[in-house]
Amino acid sequence: MTVSRETLEALESLGLTDYETRTYVALNSIISGTATEISQASQVPRSRIYNILKSLAGKGFLEINRGKPLTFTVIPPHEVFEKNRNNIRRKLERAEAELNVIYENQIPQVPAPIWILHGPDKIVNKEMEIISRAKKSIFVMGGLMFPGEPAKLGMNLQKTLKKGIDTRILTAPTCNVDGVEVPVMEVLKELPTETKFFPVPYIKLVVRDRQEMLIAFCKLSGKTAISETAICIWNQYEEFVDTIAGIYDFIWSMDFFSQDFNLKKSSDKFSD
Structure with a gap:
């Protein structure tokens, strides 16, 4: 399943690599699957897929279901984006507050x-x-x-x-x-x-x-x-x-x- 370049860029802005982006997009199209099924759907090499899936799980993009074989279930996009949106907003607010202190303290020191x-x-x-x-x-x-x-x-x-x-x-x-x-x-x-x-x-x-x-x-x-x-x-x-x-x-x-x-x-x- 193909998605727009803007969607790919949005996922990349959340810190996903090219393989992670392809894997998450593919997992949205099958919802849940084994590593082999996800590798085939995403066209990510079988030798890389386990590490990619573990990384995505650590970043909160999917859940790992125990069993033999392991299966991986996508976390709905609205949950993923809302969580990341809030994290980004908090980081931006902290950065803005910190830089504003520097900015406001420095302005009066400017010669003119x-x-x-x-x-x-x-x-x-x-x-x-x-x-x-x-x-x-x-x-x-x-x-x-x-x-x-x-x-x-x-x-x-x-x-x-x-x-x-x-x-x-x-x-x-x-x-x-x-x-x-x-x-x-x-x-x-x-x-x-x-x-x-x-x-x-x-x-x-x-x-x-x-x-x-x-x-x-x-x-x-x-x-x-x-x-x-x-x-x-x-x-x-x-x-x-x-x-x-x-x-x-x-x-x-x-x-x-x-x-x-x-x-x-x-x-x-x-x-x-």
Whole structure:
């Protein structure tokens, strides 16, 4: 029985050799069999098949049934893949946590910790990365929101809220990007955090723990933002970041940004 190249590559990614892959695929087609039967089905040499079967058993791909002769029964693919998927996920999570510690400790040591990023995807990915590292506070000013970004932002901020992180959002109700209206308020209004909606200019600001920040902007065509021109500055100059955070605090406390502000007026004002 033949399978696609993608399936073969998937099995190889789980650590199977060529012979092991051929043997496991063949065993799925006969479910259970003796070494001779499996050798014939897989076209793996009889002299190699026992070692291959023992190796597959050790890796959790089949079971050995005692008797004369020995028989070998395949473990269903969904069980095999689920177990390996969980193992891979755990390894990736541990590796990510370990490398993040190294990464986060090293960034402040860079002589000039300022980077320029271009394009919506890179900017949004960096934004979510910064939010994921928050330990005490996250401040967001969302005058510039790309399509799909509010949903990603909401999902990531839910995680910070569960950690008890001080989270505040000051954002425009909608944002027009490339002629598409991004429904920011509609997506974020139910988020259980301090959120104020106001016609913020076309600029994005994210401040983490008063230690790291991202500020993004782009060219405009009338009242719509041109996403392909988007650029952002990401830095960890703590003195500068703390200054910007102070300005954010000042703006946040101003009366016309109060949470009692009439959202309909806000939307009308934004569309003027």
